[in-house]
Amino acid sequence: MYCTRTLTDFVSWVGGTDRRLALFENLFPIPRGITYNSYLILDEKTALIDTVDSSITLQFLENIQFVLNNRPLDYLVINHMEPDHCASIAQLLLYYPNLKLVGNRKTFELLHQFYHLELTGRTIPVRENDFLSLGSHTLRFAFAPMVHWPEVMVTYEEKESLLFSADAFGSFGALNGALFQDEMDFDREWLPDARRYYGNIVGKYGSQVQRAMEKLSCLNIQMICPLHGPVWRKNIDYIWNKYSRWSRYEPEEQAVALLYASMYGNTENAVNLLACKLAEDGVKSIAVHDVSSTHVSTLIAEVFRCSHLVLAVPTYNNGIYPEMLNFLHDMKALNLQNRTVALIENGSWSPVVGEQMRAFLEGLQGMRILEPVITIRSAPSAKTLEELEQLSKNLLSSLGTAIRL
Numbered sequence: 001m002y003c004t005r006t007l008t009d010f011v012s013w014v015g016g017t018d019r020r021l022a023l024f025e026n027l028f029p030i031p032r033g034i035t036y037n038s039y040l041i042l043d044e045k046t047a048l049i050d051t052v053d054s055s056i057t058l059q060f061l062e063n064i065q066f067v068l069n070n071r072p073l074d075y076l077v078i079n080h081m082e083p084d085h086c087a088s089i090a091q092l093l094l095y096y097p098n099l100k101l102v103g104n105r106k107t108f109e110l111l112h113q114f115y116h117l118e119l120t121g122r123t124i125p126v127r128e129n130d131f132l133s134l135g136s137h138t139l140r141f142a143f144a145p146m147v148h149w150p151e152v153m154v155t156y157e158e159k160e161s162l163l164f165s166a167d168a169f170g171s172f173g174a175l176n177g178a179l180f181q182d183e184m185d186f187d188r189e190w191l192p193d194a195r196r197y198y199g200n201i202v203g204k205y206g207s208q209v210q211r212a213m214e215k216l217s218c219l220n221i222q223m224i225c226p227l228h229g230p231v232w233r234k235n236i237d238y239i240w241n242k243y244s245r246w247s248r249y250e251p252e253e254q255a256v257a258l259l260y261a262s263m264y265g266n267t268e269n270a271v272n273l274l275a276c277k278l279a280e281d282g283v284k285s286i287a288v289h290d291v292s293s294t295h296v297s298t299l300i301a302e303v304f305r306c307s308h309l310v311l312a313v314p315t316y317n318n319g320i321y322p323e324m325l326n327f328l329h330d331m332k333a334l335n336l337q338n339r340t341v342a343l344i345e346n347g348s349w350s351p352v353v354g355e356q357m358r359a360f361l362e363g364l365q366g367m368r369i370l371e372p373v374i375t376i377r378s379a380p381s382a383k384t385l386e387e388l389e390q391l392s393k394n395l396l397s398s399l400g401t402a403i404r405l
């Protein structure tokens, strides 16, 4: 049975949800599932904006059929050629023999690479700022290269001021009936997944996100319609400001994330001691994560959120404990910048990871190491306690006065 939602008198949501997929991109855990959004505009001409993943093609086709109500489908706009948004194109071409595909040069290069379809006479190539009239509605195209992939463009509908934003402004998570951000408690239910989605999927491309936002900032936007997660029709500034901050690698909060590795509990013990000192010193926002039991995508999201990090690690065969090393490599791969980092190293005979982590972090832009680096020999000692007390004070003064009790 069709399952659709109405955006405006002319525009419907015809996407769907998948709560069975465990790993998005076979990489990122999505315990709350995922939504694939697609939007259908009815005017003199009909236009579908993007398609969905193959897991929900049947539901998707039923949704489109219902909204079209026996009308033909004239256009499919392809904003993004990643297979989770394109896997239904072949079926659509079969169902709707007069359907024309709208995309840019790179869109069609990728389409041919993925699907080997016969498309003679069925494509409409567009360039930056070209428009397509549907009758009273007009679609205008703006390229947003590397706001995830090189072919990405966004589509702006001029009559109703709708921005179809491709992967930008999206989120992990399956919609639970509510489609619009103002129908849900976004901060409580969605923000962690929206942040984790941004950080891990788009986070590497901050400067490209900035360029795209600059380009779009002159538009009157009444609704942001992304390819995953909630649609924004109120509080657009809220998500716009989050993106502005994230893409500049500015922390969202003055907060401390203590991220540690520990085999036998001694490094963990030091981290718990520091967390207690921080709380006693008046720091309100403290998060503690074991890097071995917290997925690296969540650790990355915490870096996007927090201004201050404490990395605590045992020496492992003369190197950084593997799960922490993996996290550091991910931070580098995703271009993370501009954080204040305190380091705690542990080792029973030759602790060397403090220097190794310092060298690694100095290779990232704008990472400030908060001195001194603390060395533990096997287990925290009385000296360690004093050093942790000092580190807590140093963190507090670096955090600034805003969060003192």
Ligand SMILES: Cc1cc2nc3c(=O)[nH]c(=O)nc-3n(C[C@H](O)[C@H](O)[C@H](O)COP(=O)(O)O)c2cc1C
Residues within 6 Å of the ligand: 261, 262, 263, 264, 265, 266, 267, 268, 314, 315, 316, 317, 318, 319, 346, 347, 348, 349, 350, 351, 352, 377, 378, 379
């Ligand atoms: C496989 C393995 C390799 C280790 N390699 C080193 C090393 O190269 N240098 C060192 O000083 N300690 C080394 N250690 C010791 C740990 O770093 C040390 O015992 C530390 O206190 C463990 O902290 P934890 O209790 O938080 O796991 C190694 C331990 C293990 C299990």
